[in-house]
Amino acid sequence: MLLLILLIFQFNESYAQTRNKPNVIFIMADDLGYGDIGVYGQKLIKTPNIDALAKNGIKFTQFYAGTSVCAPSRSSLMTGQHTGHTPIRGNKEAKPEGQFPLKGSAYTIAELFKDAGYVTGDFGKWGLGFVGTEGDPNKQGFDQFFGYNCQRLAHDYYPDHLWDNSTRIELPNSLTKSEVYGPDLIQARALGFIAANKTKPFFAFMSYTLPHAGLELPENDKLFLEYRNAFKESPKQVKAVKTGPSLYKGQPYPRAAYAAMVTRLDDYVGQLVSKLKDLDIEKNTLIIFTSDNGPHVEGGNDPQFFNSGGGFRGVKRDLYEGGIRAPMIMSWPSVIKAGSVSDHIGAFWDFMPTFADITSQKKPQKIDGNSILPVLKGQGSQPKHDYLYWEFHENGGRQAVRMGKWKGVRLNAKTNFNSPLELYDLANDQAESKNVAASNPEIIKKMTRIMKNARVENSDYPFTSQANIP
CATH class of the missing domain: 3.40.720.10 (Alkaline Phosphatase, subunit A)
Structure with a gap:
């Protein structure tokens, strides 16, 4: 029993x-x-x-x-x-x-x-x-x-x-x-x-x-x-x-x-x-x-x-x-x-x-x-991301970073990993219509480092080569 x-x-x-x-x-x-x-x-x-x-x-x-x-x-x-x-x-x-x-x-x-x-x-x-x-x-x-x-x-x-x-x-x-x-x-x-x-x-x-x-x-x-x-x-x-x-x-x-x-x-x-x-x-x-x-x-x-x-x-x-x-x-x-x-x-x-x-x-x-x-x-202890990162392997290769209100986009990254970044202030420009990269060099430096370091090369999907990394 x-x-x-x-x-x-x-x-x-x-x-x-x-x-x-x-x-x-x-x-x-x-x-x-x-x-x-x-x-x-x-x-x-x-x-x-x-x-x-x-x-x-x-x-x-x-x-x-x-x-x-x-x-x-x-x-x-x-x-x-x-x-x-x-x-x-x-x-x-x-x-x-x-x-x-x-x-x-x-x-x-x-x-x-x-x-x-x-x-x-x-x-x-x-x-x-x-x-x-x-x-x-x-x-x-x-x-x-x-x-x-x-x-x-x-x-x-x-x-x-x-x-x-x-x-x-x-x-x-x-x-x-x-x-x-x-x-x-x-x-x-x-x-x-x-x-x-x-x-x-x-x-x-x-x-x-x-x-x-x-x-x-x-x-x-x-x-x-x-x-x-x-x-x-x-x-x-x-x-x-x-x-x-x-x-x-x-x-x-x-x-x-x-x-x-x-x-x-x-x-x-x-x-x-x-x-x-x-x-x-x-x-x-x-x-x-x-x-x-x-x-x-x-x-x-x-x-x-x-x-x-x-x-x-x-x-x-x-x-x-x-x-x-x-x-x-x-x-x-x-x-x-x-x-x-x-x-x-x-x-x-x-x-x-x-x-x-x-x-x-x-x-x-x-x-x-x-x-x-x-x-x-509904709690107030939600951790926040330092940044979000994306890459896309078609159309010349693209990268993007979201960091707070800032959004960075790089085009043609597969052929030139040092191609210029576009920068948008999403708090004031959600349509990403005004590239403000020239007036924010420090933000561009941070995003450049993120785009280089946030990823690991994948041999099944090659994205970069030593020749195009600065």
Whole structure:
């Protein structure tokens, strides 16, 4: 009898500890601009469910993505390291499918959650290593993966296959036949994952592909028809464009399609929240909503028409604010005060230490982030970054530093690591319209040192050479 009582006590204690751990749902939109959400100023596109997350939680106004394109931005999130340290620093392709793999030695947020006793799932787009490689999501901490392994194949919303862990799921789609809308199938699997794990702590990474190009929706989609009528958009002559494994199908009404895809994404968010409420686990679930980089211009998309950049300069692939400043909303009813707004300066690499604090895990070494749990709890002891650093390996190579109110940008860094820095005072010039480098030589010296010392050269993604370092 004593043994039975002891076992019951231990089970109850273990169960209580498990349930005290919050569920975490991390929603990452693909190529969604800072200004594409209602609470960030969007006037033409409806996002009521995402807006409700902000109303019930906290909205950040100065939070940044890992960098300005997909794979390295996601690597930064996964590893808690900025792009001067994270293993994946570009969209490098690999055969037969997928991108250059995240190294097996990398420690990811999914692995941290698993170490804390969580069930983990990724639903959407991976892009950090093909099935069977060391970058396979199942080898990087995810118990379940369903979606597009290859980010280039994710350009097609009617794919001929998706991946269920290591099993290829054939779909009845082709260039001339569109029967199964990939994102709907992915959403259904995600909702099933949440329902199946309602009694366990879970981490769900919702790596949605919307609203990345190509701009595709199911035939006779209601949202698409509503926006087409609202915008009175004239049809454009288009054709499918194939580059390597990429396929951008033509879209004669790109504005209506983009808006409808954003609102469809918003509907998916609403479905997730409804599922949590139905399962009575909403209060103990942290929901994070953001985007991997700034708005795209592919597939006929028109970010200027929607003010997708929210008034900031630049788009995807730029290290100006429009390319890297991201919408960042978090809702956690039992912890975060509803209707909060924070101007704390943070970035993707802050999530590793934040999740470590939330799950009572030891923070990994060699990370670049600070936990933002004090901000979420409304405490005044939030540590601040001395600086934030980014690099981008395409278009001649670019670097950027955010240091307090100052923002430095260097172009053509791969050919000349000593090329002149542009400097902007974001407190007075958020549009980065006036380069004040000439009148602030000491700030330029500091940023020059940061750009040189904040990074470690990566042989898989060479950025500099001894010849171009001063």
